[in-house]
Amino acid sequence: MLSTKDYYKENGISEPVYNYCKDIQSSLLDRFAEIDETAEYNQLKVLSAMRKNHVSEAHFAPTTGYGYDDLGREALEKVYADVFHTEAALVRPVIQCGTHALSIALFGNLRPGDELLSPVGKPYDTLDDIIGINPTPGSLAEYGVKYRQVDLKEDFSFDYEGIKAALNDKTKLVTIQRSKGYATRPTFSVEQIGELIAFIKKCKPDVTVMVDNCYGEFVERIEPSDVGADMVVGSLIKNPGGGLAPVGGYIAGTKKCVDMASYRMTCPGLGGEIGPSLGLNRTFFEGFFLAPTVTASALKGAIFAANIYEKLGFPVIPNATEPRYDIIQAVTLGTPEGLCAFCEGIQAASPVDSHVTPEPWDMPGYNDQVIMAAGTFVSGASIELSADGPMREPYAVYFQGGLTWAHAKYGIMMSLERMYEKGLVKL
Numbered sequence: 001m002l003s004t005k006d007y008y009k010e011n012g013i014s015e016p017v018y019n020y021c022k023d024i025q026s027s028l029l030d031r032f033a034e035i036d037e038t039a040e041y042n043q044l045k046v047l048s049a050m051r052k053n054h055v056s057e058a059h060f061a062p063t064t065g066y067g068y069d070d071l072g073r074e075a076l077e078k079v080y081a082d083v084f085h086t087e088a089a090l091v092r093p094v095i096q097c098g099t100h101a102l103s104i105a106l107f108g109n110l111r112p113g114d115e116l117l118s119p120v121g122k123p124y125d126t127l128d129d130i131i132g133i134n135p136t137p138g139s140l141a142e143y144g145v146k147y148r149q150v151d152l153k154e155d156f157s158f159d160y161e162g163i164k165a166a167l168n169d170k171t172k173l174v175t176i177q178r179s180k181g182y183a184t185r186p187t188f189s190v191e192q193i194g195e196l197i198a199f200i201k202k203c204k205p206d207v208t209v210m211v212d213n214c215y216g217e218f219v220e221r222i223e224p225s226d227v228g229a230d231m232v233v234g235s236l237i238k239n240p241g242g243g244l245a246p247v248g249g250y251i252a253g254t255k256k257c258v259d260m261a262s263y264r265m266t267c268p269g270l271g272g273e274i275g276p277s278l279g280l281n282r283t284f285f286e287g288f289f290l291a292p293t294v295t296a297s298a299l300k301g302a303i304f305a306a307n308i309y310e311k312l313g314f315p316v317i318p319n320a321t322e323p324r325y326d327i328i329q330a331v332t333l334g335t336p337e338g339l340c341a342f343c344e345g346i347q348a349a350s351p352v353d354s355h356v357t358p359e360p361w362d363m364p365g366y367n368d369q370v371i372m373a374a375g376t377f378v379s380g381a382s383i384e385l386s387a388d389g390p391m392r393e394p395y396a397v398y399f400q401g402g403l404t405w406a407h408a409k410y411g412i413m414m415s416l417e418r419m420y421e422k423g424l425v426k427l
């Protein structure tokens with residue numbers, strides 16, 4: 001039998017890279033233990049919801065057509081509601097992605113003449129078209145919903161005075177994005193979000209608060225719905241799908257908010273009563289069951305990478321030591337060669353399409369070429385190890401995911417190997 005080191009060597013990892021990474025890993029044992037404890041807590045949370053709702057084999061049976069009385073779907077939605085401590089939830093394959101879930105929640109809960117407020121600066125890019133920040137057919141703006149935004153202060157803190165001034169008679173819904181996404185601000189902790197919500201509700205008690213929870217689920221022991229959010233919304237091909245969900249999104253919140261969203265998801269009158277699960281229930285349950293440990297693996301990968309690249313002199317966000325509130329890691333590589341080498345390494349270490357080389361391409365909707373590495377089982381799933389970045393200064397790569405820590409580790413080692421081979425780092 002080969003030693004682990006020799007086995008890595010056979011799989012393309014040279015001795016200097018192996019040794020360098022081994023030392024970094026040794027320095028992270030305490031942080032990894034902390035992450036494992038959070039995963040343990042969240043595993044209990046999911047298990048307790050599954051036990052309480054008597055999840056059983058009958059719930060895995062597929063339904064077709066209208067899908068009336070789909071027992072599995074109903075149990076799954078109760079499990080989500082219990083985990084997020086909300087009255088209700090929608091967890092559906094008909095919700096195509098996170099953007100779609102956010103769109104349903106917004107359109108379902110806003111009416112002509114209402115105002116939507118983002119108190120944390122500009123939301124995720126794909127929301128621009130939904131809100132109509134750019135004139136877009138079918139946007140909220142076309143339906144007479146106005147949008148206001150209060151930017152963060154220079155130090156990324158909340159502009160409480162500005163927020164107070166922006167809240168008015170017409171403000172119906174406040175949207176807060178937990179993760180930084182691809183913005184340059186830090187991700188908010190759930191505690192910070194709670195403080196913001198408390199302030200907003202003090203100014204305007206009847207306002208609905210929605211949190212875009214993408215990439216944040218199970219990173220902490222509490223969720224935004226534990227600190228006053230009326231709705232939390234996310235994608236099943238990120239954290240809560242546990243890597244198994246092949247599609248889907250969720251909306252968990254008050255019964256009123258979820259019902260309103262359901263009339264947009266299907267149509268007025270039918271709401272959540274219809275929707276065949278088409279045999280996906282088992283995967284959704286099983287993915288949710290795995291989600292706490294999968295999220296922990298992704299977090300370990302992010303911290304491992306931050307420590308490796310920071311020590312080599314590359315700026316990293318978040319940095320090597322700060323606390324984590326989502327699974328995204330940015331590394332500023334500084335050169336086009338560095339960005340490409342990093343992505344090539346991630347791709348080469350993937351379980352799927354390891355033999356292909358990622359190339360920068362003109363992705364629709366982006367001003368610069370983008371390079372992407374994603375050897376994923378579920379197309380585009382960013383809970384699986386994946387990396388991408390725009391081909392422009394400062395050549396930053398955003399990377400996230402890893403269904404297992406061992407794979408996240410190998411992917412990051414391979415990225416370093418490619419950088420090392422090309423003389424872009426010295427070890």
Ligand SMILES: *Cc1c(COP(=O)(O)O)cnc(C)c1O
Pocket residue numbers: 097098099100124126177179180181212214215235
């Ligand atoms: C990924 C993401 C979305 C959109 O999700 P998709 O599934 O890609 O449509 C929205 N907001 C944030 C913060 C995200 O990270």
